[in-house]
Amino acid sequence: MSSLHVRPSAANRTPKIRRSERPRTRNRACGSAAPAFLAILLILLVATTVFIFAARLYPAPAPISFDAVRIDRQYNLTLYATGVAFVLAQLGLAYAGVRFRDRGQNARFVRGNVALEIFWTLLTLLVFLGLGMLGRKAWADARFTPSVSGALQVEATTYQFVYAFRYPGADGKFGRLDPSLVNAPAGNPLGIDPNDPAGRDDIVVSELTVPVNQPVELLLRSEDVIHSFFVRELRLQQDAVPGMVIPIAFSASQVGQYEIVCTQLCGLGHYKMHSLLHVVSQAEFETFLHQAVAP
Amino acid sequence: MSSERQPAGAVVHAPSGAEGLLRRYVFSTDHKIIGLQYFFLALAAATIGMILSLGMRFHLVWPAADLPFLAGRLMTPEQYLALVTMHGTIMVFFVLTTAPQSAFGNYFLPLQIGTRDMAFPRLNMLSFWLTLVAFLVTMSAFLVPGGAPISGWTAYPPLSGIGEIAGPGGGVGQSLWIVSILIFCVGSLLGSINFISTTIDLRAPGMTLTRLPLTVWAWFVTAILSLLAFAVLLAAGVLLALDRWAGTSFFLPAGLVVSGELEVHGGGSPLLWQHLFWFFGHPEVYIAILPGMGIVSHILANFSRKPVFGYRTMAFALCAIGFLGFLVWGHHMFVSGMNPYSSLTFSVLTLSIGVPSAVKTFNWLGTLWGGKIQFQTPMLFALGFISFFVTGGLSGVFLAQPALDTTLHATYYVVAHFHIVMGVAAIFGIFAATYYWFPKMFGRKMSEPLGQLHFWLTFVGVYAIFMPMHFVGIVGGIRRYADSTGANYLVALQPLHGFMTVAAFLTAAGQLIFFYNFGRSLRKGEPASANPWKATSLEWATTSPPPPDNFAGCFPVVYRAPYEYSVPAARLDFLPQHLPSVPDAVSQQEQGHAG
Numbered sequence: 001m002s003s004l005h006v007r008p009s010a011a012n013r014t015p016k017i018r019r020s021e022r023p024r025t026r027n028r029a030c031g032s033a034a035p036a037f038l039a040i041l042l043i044l045l046v047a048t049t050v051f052i053f054a055a056r057l058y059p060a061p062a063p064i065s066f067d068a069v070r071i072d073r074q075y076n077l078t079l080y081a082t083g084v085a086f087v088l089a090q091l092g093l094a095y096a097g098v099r100f101r102d103r104g105q106n107a108r109f110v111r112g113n114v115a116l117e118i119f120w121t122l123l124t125l126l127v128f129l130g131l132g133m134l135g136r137k138a139w140a141d142a143r144f145t146p147s148v149s150g151a152l153q154v155e156a157t158t159y160q161f162v163y164a165f166r167y168p169g170a171d172g173k174f175g176r177l178d179p180s181l182v183n184a185p186a187g188n189p190l191g192i193d194p195n196d197p198a199g200r201d202d203i204v205v206s207e208l209t210v211p212v213n214q215p216v217e218l219l220l221r222s223e224d225v226i227h228s229f230f231v232r233e234l235r236l237q238q239d240a241v242p243g244m245v246i247p248i249a250f251s252a253s254q255v256g257q258y259e260i261v262c263t264q265l266c267g268l269g270h271y272k273m274h275s276l277l278h279v280v281s282q283a284e285f286e287t288f289l290h291q292a293v294a295p
Numbered sequence: 296m297s298s299e300r301q302p303a304g305a306v307v308h309a310p311s312g313a314e315g316l317l318r319r320y321v322f323s324t325d326h327k328i329i330g331l332q333y334f335f336l337a338l339a340a341a342t343i344g345m346i347l348s349l350g351m352r353f354h355l356v357w358p359a360a361d362l363p364f365l366a367g368r369l370m371t372p373e374q375y376l377a378l379v380t381m382h383g384t385i386m387v388f389f390v391l392t393t394a395p396q397s398a399f400g401n402y403f404l405p406l407q408i409g410t411r412d413m414a415f416p417r418l419n420m421l422s423f424w425l426t427l428v429a430f431l432v433t434m435s436a437f438l439v440p441g442g443a444p445i446s447g448w449t450a451y452p453p454l455s456g457i458g459e460i461a462g463p464g465g466g467v468g469q470s471l472w473i474v475s476i477l478i479f480c481v482g483s484l485l486g487s488i489n490f491i492s493t494t495i496d497l498r499a500p501g502m503t504l505t506r507l508p509l510t511v512w513a514w515f516v517t518a519i520l521s522l523l524a525f526a527v528l529l530a531a532g533v534l535l536a537l538d539r540w541a542g543t544s545f546f547l548p549a550g551l552v553v554s555g556e557l558e559v560h561g562g563g564s565p566l567l568w569q570h571l572f573w574f575f576g577h578p579e580v581y582i583a584i585l586p587g588m589g590i591v592s593h594i595l596a597n598f599s600r601k602p603v604f605g606y607r608t609m610a611f612a613l614c615a616i617g618f619l620g621f622l623v624w625g626h627h628m629f630v631s632g633m634n635p636y637s638s639l640t641f642s643v644l645t646l647s648i649g650v651p652s653a654v655k656t657f658n659w660l661g662t663l664w665g666g667k668i669q670f671q672t673p674m675l676f677a678l679g680f681i682s683f684f685v686t687g688g689l690s691g692v693f694l695a696q697p698a699l700d701t702t703l704h705a706t707y708y709v710v711a712h713f714h715i716v717m718g719v720a721a722i723f724g725i726f727a728a729t730y731y732w733f734p735k736m737f738g739r740k741m742s743e744p745l746g747q748l749h750f751w752l753t754f755v756g757v758y759a760i761f762m763p764m765h766f767v768g769i770v771g772g773i774r775r776y777a778d779s780t781g782a783n784y785l786v787a788l789q790p791l792h793g794f795m796t797v798a799a800f801l802t803a804a805g806q807l808i809f810f811y812n813f814g815r816s817l818r819k820g821e822p823a824s825a826n827p828w829k830a831t832s833l834e835w836a837t838t839s840p841p842p843p844d845n846f847a848g849c850f851p852v853v854y855r856a857p858y859e860y861s862v863p864a865a866r867l868d869f870l871p872q873h874l875p876s877v878p879d880a881v882s883q884q885e886q887g888h889a890g
Contacts, residue, residue, distance in 0.1 A: 086689050139638065
């Protein structure tokens with residue numbers, strides 16, 4: 001790697017010139033303010049970035065589920081690892097520019113250094129794959145087994161630019177859907193088959209209400225184009241794809257109201273496709289179901 | 296010159312001096328003219344793309360502004376999305392694919408390997424004209440009823456596949472978009488065949504693979520990526536066109552109800568498009584950035600007066616990035632509905648591509664280390680490239696992990712990431728190449744003070760635009776939103792958007808310095824010698840600009856590695872590749888300068 005044609009012997013490698021011996025004549029020739037200015041800008045970049053992260057000026061909202069907490073942990077680990085690399089690389093660039101600017105010295109004739117290159121190849125391999133390995137579990141737990149026994153099943157259907165959430169009702173079963181029966185103006189936006197008894201007690205609402213600490217399985221589907229379901233506090237985002245039913249699971253641990261937004265470009269109303277997630281106590285949830293059925 | 300040898304390959308035809316102006320400068324088969332045509336096309340496209348982005352930035356901050364030049368005096372959400380789509384399409388295809396590879400590759404690859412032209416000059420001309428037609432077709436989408444498409448440069452079906460019923464721009468505009476992409480694909484395929492054949496067959500005697508400048512390595516690897524990636528996009532585009540025009544259902548499933556109407560399609564998969572698109576789309580990122588990496592290595596050695604640190608590693612890293620680039624497309628699809636198990640595979644592969652990328656960065660720093668660094672404009676842009684590549688590469692480590700992508704996906708964090716690592720870094724590569732090779736292309740140097748001013752404004756401006764954008768994304772700001780009224784938490788992000796918009800306008804204004812410098816230097820720049828940067832590679836072994844056959848009949852023979860700077864015991868600090876021996880090198884070079 002280090003030898004192509006001329007391997008410089010130790011003898012004819014340019015000797016390192018001490019500061020006092022450096023020729024002074026060309027100090028100004030190529031000596032612009034550029035290296036110092038570049039260094040100052042890079043230092044400013046690093047300082048500002050580190051400050052904004054350290055002072056938490058723009059933090060993500062607090063997580064409200066176990067999965068989200070674990071994702072945040074992995075996020076912070078990645079932030080530290082890449083943060084150190086960012087600071088070192090930018091400052092290294094700043095340093096190299098200032099330290100090795102043209103002051104009339106001779107450049108060192110070096111073709112490479114196999115040992116060094118092996119070292120930093122292995123180092124980056126270790127850091128990057130290490131991060132990947134550590135982050136596996138957060139993803140696997142959140143996504144591999146969406147179906148937990150005893151989970152509350154809710155179906156989330158998206159269509160331009162609306163969310164519709166369907167609860168199976170007292171019988172615990174969703175009624176059959178038929179795309180040819182879809183008729184939003186007539187009050188059947190999902191196309192629930194009126195001839196299927198399982199569908200008669202289905203509850204369809206435009207906002208999602210779930211009990212706190214209750215595992216929820218959300219069955220995501222779409223009627224027209226690809227939409228998405230994203231709740232920041234759950235650290236949970238999933239596209240809703242027509243032709244597929246995609247299950248995702250979460251269990252929210254804090255009562256509150258959270259925003260659901262669409263993140264997949266779905267047409268001109270994409271920016272206002274919005275709903276709410278209400279995390280409520282078990283009692284309030286029962287009331288909600290009751291009221292939803294009543295009218 | 297050292298040799299009278301003709302380059303290998305009888306396919307190279309001799310340009311005749313009797314050709315007319317039109318034949319020489321417009322319908323030319325000369326790779327240099329074609330390179331310049333690509334360059335000016337990319338320059339025009341970049342200007343338009345930048346103006347579109349200013350329109351978007353303006354709308355995000357002042358959505359209710361009265362705009363007299365628009366029919367409705369207000370920018371509608373669909374007009375905003377048309378800007379999003381067209382900005383992405385123009386920048387990715389007609390700037391980032393066209394400038395680093397087709398423009399500079401065309402001009403300098405034959406020069407750097409010491410040959411007269413590309414292997415297939417007529418095919419080369421055809422590639423350019425197809426690309427130009429593709430560009431005109433893209434632009435015409437603004438003029439048709441319904442306007443330009445709104446489905447983004449990724450054109451996910453069903454939105455892009457079911458016509459106007461899904462929204463404005465879904466009709467003729469979207470069709471034109473597909474047609475233009477298909478034409479562009481054909482142009483790129485022909486171009487990449489040319490690059491590959493030329494690199495393999497037409498190298499000067501002595502130009503072994505390990506004596507190729509890293510720019511040539513980068514263009515070569517990029518051409519292979521283009522060949523494989525654009526072939527897939529071509530196929531995907533044909534399928535999408537069939538879905539729209541022929542009633543097929545490759546990407547459209549059964550039971551679609553759009554705007555209350557049941558569609559007749561059935562059996563297709565929207566995810567199939569995403570797999571095909573990103574199988575092209577991710578290599579495309581490397582098509583945009585690899586030539587920049589080559590240019591940066593080339594310039595770093597030149598202006599540090601040192602050989603590239605670990606030349607073979609650098610060439611190998613280019614190949615490794617190119618290869619791994621084909622195995623990572625799934626990281627665009629972590630939350631798409633793809634099997635969550637495959638996400639982990641794609642995650643590991645994506646993180647591994649960070650290794651050759653990091654190795655390149657280390658080796659760039661190694662090239663600077665112990666050098667005698669000259670801070671001229673090309674070098675500043677090369678150093679800027681490294682800074683952006685580091686920043687954008689590291690933010691990618693988050694997105695490579697599906698667990699973290701689940702919050703950052705489709706937010707402004709992603710926009711910031713890919714703009715820095717693929718957009719801005721690649722454009723800094725283009726600027727570095729422009730300042731570096733301008734003397735060779737036009738025989739004059741660009742103004743150094745103006746170039747430096749351009750660099751500082753752009754460097755600061757770009758960071759001012761895109762660093763805050765990360766934070767917008769981390770908080771949860773969603774991309775492709777026409778305004779921030781959709782969710783309550785978005786309102787708090789408006790001050791950051793305001794800051795970015797101001798920075799974007801100032802940075803765009805800074806580009807006027809570049810255009811002024813470029814135009815002025817074409818006419819009044821200081822005349823350039825054959826080798827103004829005291830460089831070693833073959834493009835500097837001929838006059839500036841080169842004669843039509845590149846080397847005036849004296850085709851070079853290559854004697855050494857490409858970056859022989861500061862070789863001990865040599866009298867000058869650079870040994871050109873084409874000069875036979877060290878003493879000769881010194882005397883001939885001095886004669887060259889005296890003459």
